[in-house]
Every structure is written in C-alpha cells, then in structure tokens.
Amino acid sequence: MLPPNLVSTYQQYKNDTDSVAGWLASTAKAVGYLPSSLAQQLAKGTSARLKGKARAEAKKQASSSTEPAPGNRYIIKISDFVPLAEFIASKPDISIPNSLLATLRRVIVARGGFNEKLANEGASADERSDAKHGYFLSVLRKVHEILIPKTSTTASSLAILTDKLYADAEAEAETTGDDFSNRFAGLKLYEPSEDFLNAPDIERPKVHEGDSGTYESEPPSSLEDLYIALTMLMNDLNKIRSRTEWIWTNYRDGFFDLAACAVTTNTAIDLARKLMEDVVPMFDSHGGLWEVMNRYHIIQVMMKGYQPFGLSSDVKDNFNYDTYDIASNTYILTYRLLEAFTRVVQPRVVPLYKEGMYGYYDPQSDRDSKSGYQKFEEDRVLHMQFFTELMAVERAVRDYPVEDEFLRGIKELASTKEVPFYLVFAAQIFPDIHYILRENVDRGFDTLEMNLRFLDREIEEHFKFHKDLKIGNWGAGNDKIVRHLQARIQWMLADPVYREPVPTSMEPHLLLKMSPVLSGLVLYHFRSSMWEMGIALADAWGSITYSSHLYNALQSQRLMSDRWSDMDMVRTLIGDSRFFVGDTPDTLDECFKKFCLPVGTTAAAFTKKRRQNLPLTSRSGPRGIKDGAPHIAKVVDLSLWETEGSEEEGTLILGQADPEKLKSKPKSRKANKSLVLPPEELIRALMFALQGESLELTLPYTAMHRECWELLRAVRKHCDPLLRQIFTPAYMERETELPFVVGYILSTPVERKDMRLLVEAAIAVTEFVRSDGSTVSNLLESIGVPVIFKREEEA
Structure with a gap:
C-alpha cells in the first residue's frame, strides 16, 4: 500500500488549480456572492457527491483523521474565476493569503511553459484546442493581475522570488548534464526547482473557515490539456523507469539483494499504475488513451526533427524506426507489440512461440551499436517468448505463488482483449532489465533455486531434529503447515509450468530465468513464509x-x-x-x-x-x-x-x-x-x-x-x-x-x-x-x- 501523501506531478498541478478555484468560490460565498453556476448547484442539490468506492475511501480516510469529513463537491467554471476575483478585490476587509499567489503562479508557469515549448519547436496545434488553452491561461493571469494589488509586501516579494526561481529552473532544465533527471529531456515540462519547493509559505490556500464543501475547477476538455497531463505523467513515469534501471544496475554490480530489487520494482510498476489512473478517464472523449498517446508520440518525433513515418525495404510497416529511442520513451512500440499479441490470444489456448520466428536474441551482442529496427527486433524476440510463458501460467497453472504486475496485466489482457497502460509500463521494464543484465539475466533464477533448495533442507533438518522432541505449544497442526510449505517449495523446484500434463513452457524454468522480478518475488514469498515459521517455532520453544x-x-x-x-x-x-x-x-x-x-x-x-x-x-x-x-x-x-x-x-x-x-x-x-x-x-x-x-x-x-x-x-x-x-x-x-x-x-x-x-x-x-x-x-x-x-x- 502506497503512502497517502504521495501524488503525481499532474495531481499536484490539479490540486493547485482546484485550490485556487476553491479559495475564490469559498471566500466570495462567505461574504455574499455566488456565481450563477454555483448558486444553481446549491439550489438544486446537484453537487458532485462521492459515490461507490470513492465515497467508501473518503469515509475510511475520515475515520482515521482528526479533520472533518469532506462535504459536497462543487464545480467552479473557468468563466467564473475573473468575476469572483473582481468581487473579492472590491472588499477592503478581505486579505489575500500568500499561499494563493504562490499556487496561482505555479499553475500559470506550468500551463504557459508547455504551450510555448510546443510553439518554439514548430509543432502544429489544433486551433480550437489552443484557443481553449490560451483562454484558461489568460483567465489565470487576469486573476493574478486583479489580486496582486491587495497582497502584502511579503507576498509581492514572494512573487518576484518565484519569477526568479522558475527562471532558474527553466535555465537549469536546458543546460544541466544530470543523466538521471534529463534522460528523457525531450519530454521535460517546466518544473519548480528544489529552492522553490523549499521556499517559505509555499502551501495551497484553504477554503473559508466553516465551509465543508469541496471545490474543483471545471475539468479540462481540450487536447492541449490532455498533452499537459500526459507530459506531466510521462515525466513521472520515466523517472520511475530510470530508478528501476538504477536498481538493477546496482543488482548487477552486486550491491542489492534480488528479493529486495524485485519487490521494489514491482511496487514501482504498481505506483505507475496508480499514477495513470488519475488521467486515463480524461482521454475517452478524444479517442481513448492510445489514440492520444499515438498523437503525442508524433509530436515528440516532430519536435526532435524527424518524420513520424518512414519506408524501408527492410521493414514491413511504415513506422520510422530511426525514432526508436523516442518511441521507447513514449511506450508506443511496446504498446504496438502488446496490441498485436491480443490478436493471437484465444480462450483456453496457449499461443506457442516458435523459436526463431522473429530471429534470435544474442545477449552478448553490443546493443549500443544496433540500429533502431535491430533494437526493436531484440524487444520483439524477448517479448514474444515471454508472452508465451506468462500465458502458460494464466491458462494452465493454478495457485502460482506470486503475481507481478506483468503477469497481472497479461491476465487482464487475456480476459478483456484490451491493453491496460500499466501492462505496457511493466512490459517496458522487462527488456530494460535484460539490457542491463544481458547474459547474466538468469542469475536471479540461480539465486532462487539455491535458496529454495536450502529452505527445503532446512525444513527437513527441522523434522529430523524434532522427531522425538515435542511440545504442547507446537502441535501436529503446525507440522502440517510446515510440510505444506515444503511441498510448495518442492513444487516450484519441479517447475509447475513445464511439468503440466502437456508442457506449455519451452524449457524448464524459462519463465523464472527470463524474469529476475518473478524470481525475486518468489524468493521473497518463500523467505517470508519461512521467516514466519521460524519465528513461530522459536516463540513456541x-x-x-x-x-x-x-x-x-x-x-x-x-x-x-x-x-x-x-x-x-x-x-x-x-x-x-x-x-x-x-x-x-x-x-x-x-x-x-x-x-x-x-x-x-x-x-x-x-x-x-x-x-x-x-x-x-x-x-x-x-x-x-x-x-x-x-x-x-x-x-x-x-x-x-x-x-x-x-x-x-x-x-x-x-x-x-x-x-x-x-x-x-x-x-x-x-x-x-x-x-x-x-x-x-x-x-x-x-x-x-x-x-x-x-x-x-x-x-x-x-x-x-x-x-x-x-x-x-x-x-x-x-x-x-x-x-x-x-x-x-x-x-x-x-x-x-x-x-x-x-x-x-x-x-x-x-x-x-x-x-x-x-x-x-x-x-x-x-x-x-x-x-x-x-x-x-x-x-x-x-x-x-x-x-x-x-x-x-x-x-
């Protein structure tokens, strides 16, 4: 379970926007002004009440918090922002909190920077979409212009400070050589610097005291808004991806434990899934997530000076594989592989991969010297072989002891014939790990096998030691549980995927040899079970x-x-x-x-x-x-x-x-x-x-x-x-x-x-x-x- 105070960059941006809308509406309402849209919601009881899972989650959070439970939710139209600001500015007894100014400027810089970056790179934009984006940006700037005269000297100084800090952050984003933060610089959105995040009084404004309502800004609807959300999300995802590469590089070099690496990697993919859930519904009105992702990829390609499509006698489709690195960072090639795989998935059938069908993977070859298409061929060989192994588990093996996000996603794909984004992310992490470990990728299975055999011997030693040594605190029921654990360990050592009545795996333990994540999760699972058994034994005696x-x-x-x-x-x-x-x-x-x-x-x-x-x-x-x-x-x-x-x-x-x-x-x-x-x-x-x-x-x-x-x-x-x-x-x-x-x-x-x-x-x-x-x-x-x-x- 992830910490509740963890949010995505986009969620932080949305929280900023909602907090501005909430402060404007709540403050104006407290002194007698209601825009017509809000008045209608209050009069008709059409507030957006939480329902179903969201309502249950809100109740759960409220029960464990000392703060009052949230009231009704109200949507504040963008067209109401300026009238609300003008009314508030007309009241001499209303003070403008420093936090409002800081939050408002964060939103302005985030939105403005993205549009200007696209324009500077020569990317085309939909005129209506650009107009909607520009309209909201002008509204935000107008609200800032209206309220700034009513702010304190401290707040005015803070405004100057934020201008400087954002300018420094933008300059740093263009010039820094930090590999980790700029590995995906083509996707970088203007982000606040550490100095800005640590500056004094940087917090979101709160609604008027005694107001239990929850206010949200009118939801975005333009394609430009979606690109902003998607860019923020991609920044977060690619930082997560870089962090997983850091994990497995340290594993390769002998610094990290296999089980710890696997659990952290799987948690990272689960985190990516949760971050994506914030924005996926926004894409429905524009053709769905992958339609927007494809357009987004084309924009990224054009911003880098490439043509999105290419023709080559060596390639059967019109994808420009010279843009492989960009496609890897936008996940579009991995999606295409998974989408193609959905067409061969049939009920109760394991799609078998014929070795050599798409060439052969040579882990000792120099990947850096390969062309974009050759890199894609490596991806395809690894994925198609591994898809078969995952489908074998999904179709033929019950009670497999662990389920990583890749296996979970394949099960969802097999059931719905649709490709969830978290599966694409998991499928991208999979070859990333291979390209770090290369010919040593099966070292994870070697570690797992050695540890499982050790645990099997340990259990046998336990029964040998206690053959004639019994105690009331450790009865026959406990021994039965331990024997069951031993049987599960031996079952895994025998490879349940390969030893089905009809073997569905191409070689023994291929699934675990190909996936250090699954090997590490299995190791963590049995280590945890053995740890619990060992502690219980020591406590009993x-x-x-x-x-x-x-x-x-x-x-x-x-x-x-x-x-x-x-x-x-x-x-x-x-x-x-x-x-x-x-x-x-x-x-x-x-x-x-x-x-x-x-x-x-x-x-x-x-x-x-x-x-x-x-x-x-x-x-x-x-x-x-x-x-x-x-x-x-x-x-x-x-x-x-x-x-x-x-x-x-x-x-x-x-x-x-x-x-x-x-x-x-x-x-x-x-x-x-x-x-x-x-x-x-x-x-x-x-x-x-x-x-x-x-x-x-x-x-x-x-x-x-x-x-x-x-x-x-x-x-x-x-x-x-x-x-x-x-x-x-x-x-x-x-x-x-x-x-x-x-x-x-x-x-x-x-x-x-x-x-x-x-x-x-x-x-x-x-x-x-x-x-x-x-x-x-x-x-x-x-x-x-x-x-x-x-x-x-x-x-």
Whole structure:
C-alpha cells in the first residue's frame, strides 16, 4: 500500500488549480456572492457527491483523521474565476493569503511553459484546442493581475522570488548534464526547482473557515490539456523507469539483494499504475488513451526533427524506426507489440512461440551499436517468448505463488482483449532489465533455486531434529503447515509450468530465468513464509529468547571474553527490545527480573519455596520475539535503516537508524501532512529499506532455534551436578523444560548470593560458541550471504 501523501506531478498541478478555484468560490460565498453556476448547484442539490468506492475511501480516510469529513463537491467554471476575483478585490476587509499567489503562479508557469515549448519547436496545434488553452491561461493571469494589488509586501516579494526561481529552473532544465533527471529531456515540462519547493509559505490556500464543501475547477476538455497531463505523467513515469534501471544496475554490480530489487520494482510498476489512473478517464472523449498517446508520440518525433513515418525495404510497416529511442520513451512500440499479441490470444489456448520466428536474441551482442529496427527486433524476440510463458501460467497453472504486475496485466489482457497502460509500463521494464543484465539475466533464477533448495533442507533438518522432541505449544497442526510449505517449495523446484500434463513452457524454468522480478518475488514469498515459521517455532520453544537472556547476563558480568557471533547478529537485526521488556538489563538483579517477565512467572518459582507441581510458566505462554520485519506498507516510514554518504562520491553506506530518532519519526511524519514524496524518491527509499531488512528476512531462524537448543543442552549437561546439588534432581523432569535452566542459573546469584552456577554456565557457553556459535553465519555464507562482524568500538 502506497503512502497517502504521495501524488503525481499532474495531481499536484490539479490540486493547485482546484485550490485556487476553491479559495475564490469559498471566500466570495462567505461574504455574499455566488456565481450563477454555483448558486444553481446549491439550489438544486446537484453537487458532485462521492459515490461507490470513492465515497467508501473518503469515509475510511475520515475515520482515521482528526479533520472533518469532506462535504459536497462543487464545480467552479473557468468563466467564473475573473468575476469572483473582481468581487473579492472590491472588499477592503478581505486579505489575500500568500499561499494563493504562490499556487496561482505555479499553475500559470506550468500551463504557459508547455504551450510555448510546443510553439518554439514548430509543432502544429489544433486551433480550437489552443484557443481553449490560451483562454484558461489568460483567465489565470487576469486573476493574478486583479489580486496582486491587495497582497502584502511579503507576498509581492514572494512573487518576484518565484519569477526568479522558475527562471532558474527553466535555465537549469536546458543546460544541466544530470543523466538521471534529463534522460528523457525531450519530454521535460517546466518544473519548480528544489529552492522553490523549499521556499517559505509555499502551501495551497484553504477554503473559508466553516465551509465543508469541496471545490474543483471545471475539468479540462481540450487536447492541449490532455498533452499537459500526459507530459506531466510521462515525466513521472520515466523517472520511475530510470530508478528501476538504477536498481538493477546496482543488482548487477552486486550491491542489492534480488528479493529486495524485485519487490521494489514491482511496487514501482504498481505506483505507475496508480499514477495513470488519475488521467486515463480524461482521454475517452478524444479517442481513448492510445489514440492520444499515438498523437503525442508524433509530436515528440516532430519536435526532435524527424518524420513520424518512414519506408524501408527492410521493414514491413511504415513506422520510422530511426525514432526508436523516442518511441521507447513514449511506450508506443511496446504498446504496438502488446496490441498485436491480443490478436493471437484465444480462450483456453496457449499461443506457442516458435523459436526463431522473429530471429534470435544474442545477449552478448553490443546493443549500443544496433540500429533502431535491430533494437526493436531484440524487444520483439524477448517479448514474444515471454508472452508465451506468462500465458502458460494464466491458462494452465493454478495457485502460482506470486503475481507481478506483468503477469497481472497479461491476465487482464487475456480476459478483456484490451491493453491496460500499466501492462505496457511493466512490459517496458522487462527488456530494460535484460539490457542491463544481458547474459547474466538468469542469475536471479540461480539465486532462487539455491535458496529454495536450502529452505527445503532446512525444513527437513527441522523434522529430523524434532522427531522425538515435542511440545504442547507446537502441535501436529503446525507440522502440517510446515510440510505444506515444503511441498510448495518442492513444487516450484519441479517447475509447475513445464511439468503440466502437456508442457506449455519451452524449457524448464524459462519463465523464472527470463524474469529476475518473478524470481525475486518468489524468493521473497518463500523467505517470508519461512521467516514466519521460524519465528513461530522459536516463540513456541523459547529457545532464542531464553538463550539471549543467559548470554546477556554473562556478558554484562564480564564472565565471557568470547562473542557469540550468531546471537550478536540476531540481536542486532531484531533489536534487544524484542527480547527484553524495557532497556537491556546490565545487573544480575535486572537480568533475573527481566527473564521472569517473558517466561510469565515469578521469582519464587526458581527458589526452594516453589510448591510441588507449580508450573514454571503462565497459561499465556512465553513472550516471544514476534513483530520482526515490518510489512512493506510501513517499511519506508518505520525503517530501521538509513543511508549515509553520497552515491555520486562512492561513499554511500546503509546503516541502522538511531532508535531515539525512530521514536519521533512517525510523529514528525504525521505532523507534516503537507509532505509530498516524489515517486522516484519513494522507490529509492523503499529499495534501501528493503535492502536493510533483507538479512533479517534471509536469516534461518529454524537453524538459530536448533543452535540455541543445543547451547541449552550443553549448559544443562555441564551444570547438571551443581543444579542437582542446589535444586535436587527434580529441577528438570523433561527436556521441554530445558529453557528454564536459565532461570535457575540467573536466580542463584540473586536469591542465594551464589555465583557458582553462573560461572559454570559461562564456561559451558564459551566452549559452545567457540565450536558451534557460527553455525547460522556459515549457513548464510553457503547461500551467498556472507556476514562480516565488526564491533562498534572497532568501527
């Protein structure tokens, strides 16, 4: 789920326009003036009430907000803007807020810049469309002219400031060499600079106090308006696309985890889908989205000095493939491929791709040296082969464990015979990743296969370890769930697409070999399932929690010179707050008391005063680790990880955030409701957050549970003579009570002032960690996740 304060550039522009309309109408209404169009809406009750899903969503937002729920919606005609401004200007007691002036100027610059850019490039424009566009622009300027005399000196100075900042931003857009921001410079619209966005008092004007209505500017209807919306959208989409290329370039170079890359990429495509939903309905009156997109592409081609159509003996259609790079940036070629694919999709049939039908893809060839048509041929070969694989899943495989946006879009295409835009965007990201990874594109599947085999072995080791070791907190139902998880892992390893009664895939695992995104999502899916199972197992037995209490007590009393690397890693990743109530204890008295809390018992249970057959634990069971890795919906805001240094200078590092800073972070986010996170920055933040959490999700808690249990066995065996002497042989009747040996050890220094047990336990733990204290770290290294330990004092 995406953050609610994230909006597209177009939505910000629309919000600006609506806020100007709302302030004009609400302010005039408050002092007795109503334009006829608004008066009719109020009299007839024809306000645009929210309905269906929109109304339910508004109620949901209102229930979780301290602000009043929105009232009726009213449409303010563009022709009413000037009369409203003139009436307001005639009232000496009405002050004009600085925010109105700033917002009005943002809208003027955004609209004016686009039209002038088209004219300067020699693009033709529909006269009626241009007239409508020019009319609204003149209205906005007239409103500004009417209201500026009533503004304060500060506001007038702000007007000068905004002129300068926008001029600087426009000049920068023409001259800067920043590859990321200008990779798609042909589509660039005039955008405010960072200085402008951070300038004081830049916020939208609010409606008059006590007015519960929601006001919107008359919806745009000209083709020019659609081009403005489309250009804004393309700017956002191509920034998202560039960010996904950044993700997979870093994956190729060994910096990012496969699963984190896949989840972030799929979220980026989902974000693109949500951004597009804002504008798609606007195109219906002009022939639909793809009719407008085609015209838009032609404009972009002409602005670059090309002819949109070309004839060549090597090409069967009249598309000018010399404009391939422009077509890639407007997504028109990918759409043409998908639209052609709809014609071969038939019910209950998998369209088979015959190898070599459109040539062959050579990942070792030099793409940069290829012509536009040769690049298109590469796209077509990759897409047509992959379309078959996706259709095989859609037609023949039930309960496939994951569904990325590409597969989701193919399913929608197969059902409706229409091409949704988000599918085009997903289909464009697909070859982008291939052209970054080239011959290494199947490395993602290799990683997935290695990890699935590892998880399969881990589950088998779990059942082997617990063959004769049972506990009430972990019943047969739990084992059944684990066996089901293992069966699903083995099902994936066998390739359900290739092993259908009639194989629909061209080779085993081709789908996952061709898609690092799907491979990464499958990996994330099974890692998450295994993580949940491992945490639940450790909670049921108390193994990791109780061992951490013993280890912490020995460390706090300086009875161990060696470090238990695996436990240090777990405590670092999960955080001590998952093990200890409150602060980490550093005295023996606190260590004992805080051990009793998660056990759910009293100190008396570990003394001679303990009554016969009194249970050591409470009925509610032990306090477990729980709540480890956060869900994706909260991973950005609540991430335990943050970046330091600079990407450009090569000094960027990812480190854990200061816990004190985290405590105030949600509050600061809540307080700053005007905060807007650009799409590409959200993706960057999500990528780093998921990368930071990847080790915690990968760590095999099943193995850590076994390691901790073996440690408790070693401690009990070493300390057994002394335990019998102090607590009688009845101190432990069955192995499931093994964790409570820790309670006896921690109680003796506090209750009996006897340090012998604690000292003997230190000897046992030290011997164990020297021989077996890195088992989990070694397992991680075996699946390509090496862990290097560096103490804080060394850092």
